[in-house]
Every structure is written in C-alpha cells, then in structure tokens.
Amino acid sequence: MTHTVTLTSEGLCIVDGVTMPQEHRGQELLTHLYRAHVGDYPKFFKMDALCKVGFVASELLLAAEHHGAVDQRPGYGGSQRGVLLFSRSGCLAVDTAYQATIQDPDNYYPSPALFVYTLPNILTGEIAIRNRYYGETNCILLPQPDPEAIDALVRATLESGDTSSLLTGWIECPNPDNYNAELTIIEAPLQPFNLKTFLPQAAN
Amino acid sequence: MERPTTVILAHNILSPLGATSQANYESVAAGRSGLRLHEHPWHLPEPAMLSLIDRHAVAGDGSPCFFEQIALLSASQALSQAGIDAASPRTLFILSSTKGEISTFRPLHASAASIASHFGNSNLPLCVSNACTSGVSALIVAKRLLECGAYDHAVVTGADVQSPFIVSGFQSFKALSTEPCRPFDRDRAGLNLGEAAATIILTAKKPAPGEWTLAGGAINNDANHISGPSRTGEGALRALQHALGDFDTAQLAFVNAHGTATPYNDEMEAIAIHRAGLDAVPVGSLKPHFGHTMGAAGILETIVSILAVDNHTILPTLGYANCGVSHNLNILQHKETTDKRAFVKMLSGFGGCNAAILCRKEDA
Structure with missing residues (x-):
C-alpha cells in the first residue's frame, strides 16, 4: 500500500487514511505528537517550526511504513531513498524570526541558531540525518501544490535510476501557528497512486 | 531508440566581472576578482569582503527588484543566442536561488513566475532551493525532465544577491574572511560572498560534434x-x-x-x-x-x-x-x-x- 500522512495546525492528523483525533493545535500539537510517537530525538526541540512539522509528519509516515526501530526502517544507511519536498513559503517563518534579530541596530544580535534554518532544504537534511539516508535530497518551491508538476518531478527523479523510493509531498508553514503537511512514499517502479486526490487543493 | 542526451544550447554569466560568459571567462583567465572590502556594508557593524554588482550599471527594466533584474538580464542574453521559443509550452523556466530578494521578503515562487511571464511563458515555473547546491541541483532536475520528454527546452537561471540578512548570518557563523578567500590553502580563513546571475539553456537530443x-x-x-x-x-x-x-x-x-x-x-x-x-x-x-x-x-x-x-x-x-x-x-x-x-x-x-x-x- 502507499503510505500517507496529513498533518495540519488545526489538529487534522490522518495516517494511512485513518484520522487520529487530536486535542491540541499549532505548536502544542507538534510537541504532543513528538512525545506520544517519537520521544527519543531531543534535536527536535532545536528545530524551527517548518522542520518540526516536517519531522513529526515524516516520523508518523515512516512508522506507518515500518513498525520498529529507526535503524530497521527501509532505506536506513543507504542511498536508494531520496527526500524531495515541495513548498510555497519555504522557510518564511524562520526568515521572519531571523530578520527580527538584525532589524534594530541598537539591539543587533544575529542568531546563528536561527540563521542555519533559513533555507527550505534544511528539513530534507533533518529527515536524512534521522534516517541515515545518503540518497538525494532536494527542495522545490512552487506557487501552489500543482499535482501535474509534482507528479512529473517525482516521476523524473525515480526514472533517473539513482533513487528507488522517494519520501515526498507538500509542506507549508508560513508562520509557526499555521501549517499543513501532506507526505507520502513513492516507490519505483511507479505504482498507480493519484497525487491529485492526495495533495491539498491549490492554496490561495 | 537511443535515449537522448542533455545538450547545452547557450549560456550567460552576469557578474561584477562582466555581462557575458566570454567577458567573465577572460576576466578570470586574466586573474581578476570582483572581491572588494566593504567597511560597513548596509551599515552592518563588521566589515565584509564581497563581490557586488554595481546597482547603477544594471539598466532598469521595470522589474520590482534587483534580484529579478539580474536574473532577467542573464536569461535574456542567453535566450538571444539559443534560437528557441521562450514562450512555448514545451519550454520550462527553472530558477535556482537560496534567498532571492530577501531584503523585501519577496517569495521565490513569485520571482520564478515573474521571470517566466516576462518571456510570455505560462508553464508553472519551478524554483530549486537546495542551499548552495541549488545551481547543480537545478541542472540535474532540468536534465531529467528533458530526457524523459516532459519538455523540449529548459532555461535554467541561477541568481542570488547579497543583503544584510545573508551577510550578518554568515558573520554570526564566523564563516566569512575579510581577506580574499584562499580555497584549499593552509592559511584559508573563510569564505567571501558574491552576487551573480547565470543561465544555461538545455535541450535533449543526439549531440553534434563540439557540443x-x-x-x-x-x-x-x-x-x-x-x-x-x-x-x-x-x-x-x-x-x-x-x-x-x-x-x-x-x-x-x-x-x-x-x-x-x-x-x-x-x-x-x-x-x-x-x-x-x-x-x-x-x-x-x-x-x-x-x-x-x-x-x-x-x-x-x-x-x-x-x-x-x-x-x-x-x-x-x-x-x-x-x-x-x-x-x-x-x-x-x-x-x-x-x-x-x-x-x-x-x-x-x-x-x-x-x-x-x-x-x-x-x-x-
């Protein structure tokens, strides 16, 4: 089967089509899901909002794919699995937070801990580090989650030969209290899976 | 049938060292550098060795920001040599950038769309943002899309401009040298940041001799x-x-x-x-x-x-x-x-x- 995760700041959490009811919202939801379903990766608390969303969503996805230890997960320690993520706002949330540290000349304290997250592909690196993926990681920014464009890029990546499975999907986190992630795993040869029905409708 | 190969049709570099690929190559071959020491760039407290494009030397074309201006100039100059239809639905524009016009928080997807629409292209433009590997990552993405037949031509433009955001961030990382950088040298002390736009136009076909x-x-x-x-x-x-x-x-x-x-x-x-x-x-x-x-x-x-x-x-x-x-x-x-x-x-x-x-x- 094709594994999927949907996670939103409004408390929507759907794993493989099964809704997991949530009491929490926003950042509290991420912390709650981390404690309930991950728990062993304190680096989580150093991550920016975008990475927290993507990390938690990827953990739910990968746990659905394989129940058991992280180092027993498919693709662990190899270069066959890639991470290809799509977004509109990328790292806007942490860009805004970093800018605040340099905005006022009288209170100028540029933060390296924030600056390091001001690239949208850092999330792909966080997922690769957690799962010891030496495969391809890339981040592509699009004006909306266009299923045809994403399908073409996923297909082209899997047909190129180096990558046999992709952790992929759409992730948005324009500010820490407003996020949605839709992640899936697509294997080569491509299975019949309709990205169109999975990806969120075009964001406004 | 033999799978086609990705062939380079045209290219351009716009940097402090010139506005064409040839001018840039000649500057490099002559040992020139665009790096200059700026004591307080954008009133930042620390000096920085930077390679900056002269804002006044770049003709305005009505685009909303300097970042898009240099990307457009580079893409235009490369397109003028390529002999392809930029507006065709079979042509894809790909932008490669890490921060775009971060000084105004203009989103990269908007810059990518603005560049493609300038040439009358209505395909969904892509922006590859894969940190410092973005340029090669974008070329690889283009290569795959062309070789599987999704498009006939790809216009891949990489660009970044410097700003207090980026310079202060690298300074906070202690990654910058205030001297000209010395790669692989014993006395190297960090990197220098620079501005440029560069474009490579690609197609997939059987390569001709010399291509x-x-x-x-x-x-x-x-x-x-x-x-x-x-x-x-x-x-x-x-x-x-x-x-x-x-x-x-x-x-x-x-x-x-x-x-x-x-x-x-x-x-x-x-x-x-x-x-x-x-x-x-x-x-x-x-x-x-x-x-x-x-x-x-x-x-x-x-x-x-x-x-x-x-x-x-x-x-x-x-x-x-x-x-x-x-x-x-x-x-x-x-x-x-x-x-x-x-x-x-x-x-x-x-x-x-x-x-x-x-x-x-x-x-x-």
Whole structure:
C-alpha cells in the first residue's frame, strides 16, 4: 500500500487514511505528537517550526511504513531513498524570526541558531540525518501544490535510476501557528497512486 | 531508440566581472576578482569582503527588484543566442536561488513566475532551493525532465544577491574572511560572498560534434549535520561516484570543486576527491574571483569551466600557495594547457546536501 500522512495546525492528523483525533493545535500539537510517537530525538526541540512539522509528519509516515526501530526502517544507511519536498513559503517563518534579530541596530544580535534554518532544504537534511539516508535530497518551491508538476518531478527523479523510493509531498508553514503537511512514499517502479486526490487543493 | 542526451544550447554569466560568459571567462583567465572590502556594508557593524554588482550599471527594466533584474538580464542574453521559443509550452523556466530578494521578503515562487511571464511563458515555473547546491541541483532536475520528454527546452537561471540578512548570518557563523578567500590553502580563513546571475539553456537530443553535454549528475546527502560538512565526505563521494558512473576519469581535464575556503568544506571535499580516486586530477575553485554566489554558483562555475576546456586551459586557484587539506590534491598556482574534453563540477551546502555533474564536449 502507499503510505500517507496529513498533518495540519488545526489538529487534522490522518495516517494511512485513518484520522487520529487530536486535542491540541499549532505548536502544542507538534510537541504532543513528538512525545506520544517519537520521544527519543531531543534535536527536535532545536528545530524551527517548518522542520518540526516536517519531522513529526515524516516520523508518523515512516512508522506507518515500518513498525520498529529507526535503524530497521527501509532505506536506513543507504542511498536508494531520496527526500524531495515541495513548498510555497519555504522557510518564511524562520526568515521572519531571523530578520527580527538584525532589524534594530541598537539591539543587533544575529542568531546563528536561527540563521542555519533559513533555507527550505534544511528539513530534507533533518529527515536524512534521522534516517541515515545518503540518497538525494532536494527542495522545490512552487506557487501552489500543482499535482501535474509534482507528479512529473517525482516521476523524473525515480526514472533517473539513482533513487528507488522517494519520501515526498507538500509542506507549508508560513508562520509557526499555521501549517499543513501532506507526505507520502513513492516507490519505483511507479505504482498507480493519484497525487491529485492526495495533495491539498491549490492554496490561495 | 537511443535515449537522448542533455545538450547545452547557450549560456550567460552576469557578474561584477562582466555581462557575458566570454567577458567573465577572460576576466578570470586574466586573474581578476570582483572581491572588494566593504567597511560597513548596509551599515552592518563588521566589515565584509564581497563581490557586488554595481546597482547603477544594471539598466532598469521595470522589474520590482534587483534580484529579478539580474536574473532577467542573464536569461535574456542567453535566450538571444539559443534560437528557441521562450514562450512555448514545451519550454520550462527553472530558477535556482537560496534567498532571492530577501531584503523585501519577496517569495521565490513569485520571482520564478515573474521571470517566466516576462518571456510570455505560462508553464508553472519551478524554483530549486537546495542551499548552495541549488545551481547543480537545478541542472540535474532540468536534465531529467528533458530526457524523459516532459519538455523540449529548459532555461535554467541561477541568481542570488547579497543583503544584510545573508551577510550578518554568515558573520554570526564566523564563516566569512575579510581577506580574499584562499580555497584549499593552509592559511584559508573563510569564505567571501558574491552576487551573480547565470543561465544555461538545455535541450535533449543526439549531440553534434563540439557540443557540450550534461553527461551525468547526482545529489547525495551526508546524513550527518545540518550545517557541518561530513568528516568522511560521504555525500560528496557518492555524488561524485554517481555523476561519473563508468566514465574514464583519466579523461577529466579537472574537477571544479565547491572550494569555499572554509576550513571544514575544503577538507571534506579533499577527503571525497581522494576517496573517489581523483587525487591526480587537477582540482580548482573559482571562489577567489566571484566569491560564493550561492544559487548562481553551480551554473556560473559550470560555464567558466566549459570555456576553460574550450580554450584548452586548466585555470589555477587564485591565492593558493600551500596545501591546507589532509590529502595532497593537484591544485594549480598557474594556468596549464589540456586537450581533455570533460570536467566535474562539485557543490555542497547546508542541509547536508552535495551535488556533482559531469560535463563532456563531444568529439569534433
């Protein structure tokens, strides 16, 4: 089967089509899901909002794919699995937070801990580090989650030969209290899976 | 049917060293650099050695920001040589950038759309934002889409401009040198930041004699640290190995490294190059001429490398004197000649990503 995760700041959490009811919202939801379903990766608390969303969503996805230890997960320690993520706002949330540290000349304290997250592909690196993926990681920014464009890029990546499975999907986190992630795993040869029905409708 | 290969139709570089690829190559071959010391760039408290494009020298074209202006100028100049229909639904525009016009928080997807629509192209434009590997990552994405027949032509433009946001961030990381950077040298003290836009226009077909092809390319993660280069060069090694495939490395004119001149990057690359068995191949970095041009770097440095091979030249690494990495790489202090017709371009970046492409010139 094709594994999927949907996670939103409004408390929507759907794993493989099964809704997991949530009491929490926003950042509290991420912390709650981390404690309930991950728990062993304190680096989580150093991550920016975008990475927290993507990390938690990827953990739910990968746990659905394989129940058991992280180092027993498919693709662990190899270069066959890639991470290809799509977004509109990328790292806007942490860009805004970093800018605040340099905005006022009288209170100028540029933060390296924030600056390091001001690239949208850092999330792909966080997922690769957690799962010891030496495969391809890339981040592509699009004006909306266009299923045809994403399908073409996923297909082209899997047909190129180096990558046999992709952790992929759409992730948005324009500010820490407003996020949605839709992640899936697509294997080569491509299975019949309709990205169109999975990806969120075009964001406004 | 034989699978087509990705062929380079045209290219352009816009940097402080010139507004065409040829002008940039001649500046580099003459040993010139765009780097200048700025005491308080944008009123920042610390000085920075930067390679900046003169704002006044770039003609305004009504685009809302300097970043898009230079990207448009570069794409226009390359398109004027390519003989393709930029507005065709079979042509895809790909932008490569790390921060775009971050000084106004203009989103990169908006810049990508603005550039494509300037040329009347209505395909959904892509922006590859894969840290410092963006340029080579974008070329690899274009290569795949062309070779599977999704598009006939791709216009790949890489650009980044400097700003207080980026300069202060790298300063907070203690990654910048206030001297001109010295890649792979014992006395290297960090990188310099630079501005540029560069464009490569690609198609997929059977290459004609003398044409340049993107023969191989790969992106691999270190799976090690989001900002620290791997101590084993694992991702860069795998990218090199995948990009080279079964290519005979004795036919490589040189390896154009990322070579930022930070202590860790250059050491990591040296380990990867050594592990890939490329110790004997000349290795160089162009950063002392342009600084680190971020999203433009992979495209700009690929073009300069193409022109070097076209001119039978292996360029030296400006400022290099003494080996400062743990493997004795073949780094040149003076130009050498070559009759070889291929090179590898490497990049590495935050997020643990590494990318490499193999470029070959078809036999005449």
